[in-house]
Amino acid sequence: MLREGSRGLGDFLAKHALGGSKVFSGLKSKVKFDFAIVRTRVIPILKRVEVGDYPAKIGRVYGWSKQHVGYYLKKLQKAGLIRRKVRSRVVFYELTERGKSFLVSCEGVVFGSGVYRLHRCQVRYGVVAEGLLPVDFRRVEMVNWTALLGLEQGVRVRRTSRSWIVHVETLYGRHPGELFTLAKNLADRVARSLMLKYGCRLTEGEVCRGYSARALGVDFRLF
Numbered sequence: 001m002l003r004e005g006s007r008g009l010g011d012f013l014a015k016h017a018l019g020g021s022k023v024f025s026g027l028k029s030k031v032k033f034d035f036a037i038v039r040t041r042v043i044p045i046l047k048r049v050e051v052g053d054y055p056a057k058i059g060r061v062y063g064w065s066k067q068h069v070g071y072y073l074k075k076l077q078k079a080g081l082i083r084r085k086v087r088s089r090v091v092f093y094e095l096t097e098r099g100k101s102f103l104v105s106c107e108g109v110v111f112g113s114g115v116y117r118l119h120r121c122q123v124r125y126g127v128v129a130e131g132l133l134p135v136d137f138r139r140v141e142m143v144n145w146t147a148l149l150g151l152e153q154g155v156r157v158r159r160t161s162r163s164w165i166v167h168v169e170t171l172y173g174r175h176p177g178e179l180f181t182l183a184k185n186l187a188d189r190v191a192r193s194l195m196l197k198y199g200c201r202l203t204e205g206e207v208c209r210g211y212s213a214r215a216l217g218v219d220f221r222l223f
Helices: 009-015 035-050 055-062 066-078 097-104 176-198
Strands: 021-025 030-034 082-087 090-095 116-119 121-129 138-141 146-152 155-159 163-168 171-173 212-215 218-221
Touching: 030 035, 030 066, 035 055, 035 066, 035 090, 035 097, 055 066, 055 090, 055 176, 066 082, 066 090, 090 097, 116 176, 121 176, 146 176, 155 176, 163 176, 171 176
Parallel strands: none
Antiparallel strands: 021 030, 082 090, 116 171, 116 212, 121 163, 138 146, 146 155, 155 163, 212 218
C-alpha cells in the first residue's frame, strides 16, 4: 500500500502494474484508490479538471454518466486533489496544490509537456443503409439537398444526403494523440447511438479535414 508523498507516481505505476492501491489522507479521513481506479478514473478525471472541463463535458468525453463522474469528483475532493467552485451558479472544479503535485509526478509516465487544443474536429460516417430521419432536427436548405442539424447525447450532429457528421466540441489535453483518440471515441459512441435510435447502418468514421490543433501558441491546421 502506498501513501501520499512516499514516492512519485512513476514508481507507483511501474511497481504496481498488476495490483496495489494509493491512499490519500484528507482533512478528516483517508481515501483509498486501487491501482486500476488510479489509472482508469483518477488520472483521466484530474487531466480533464486540469484543462478546465466541467463535469458534463468530462462525462461526454469519456462516455460516463453524470452520476459516475459525480461520484469520483466527490472522492477526489474528499482526497484533497480538487476543490469545488461555483461561479454565476455554474459548478466547476479546479486542482488543489496536492492535485497539481500529483499530476506533476505523472510527468513522463502519462503526459507529454504543454497543453494542446483540438478545435473544429468533425468525424464523418457514411450511410450504408438508410434508417428513419429525425423529426425534431433543424432543417437547413442547401443546394439541391437539405441538411438536418441537432443534438445526440449532447453532441452536435449533422445529417447530410450521404452521411452523418459528428461535430466534436473543443478538447484540451497534454498530448495531441490523446485528444484525437478522445475525439474519435466520443464520435463513435454518438454514431452507435444514432444507429440504434434511427435504425441506420454507418461506415467506420473518419476525421474530416479542417480541424485545428494548437499547442503553445503554434497552430497546426489540416485543410
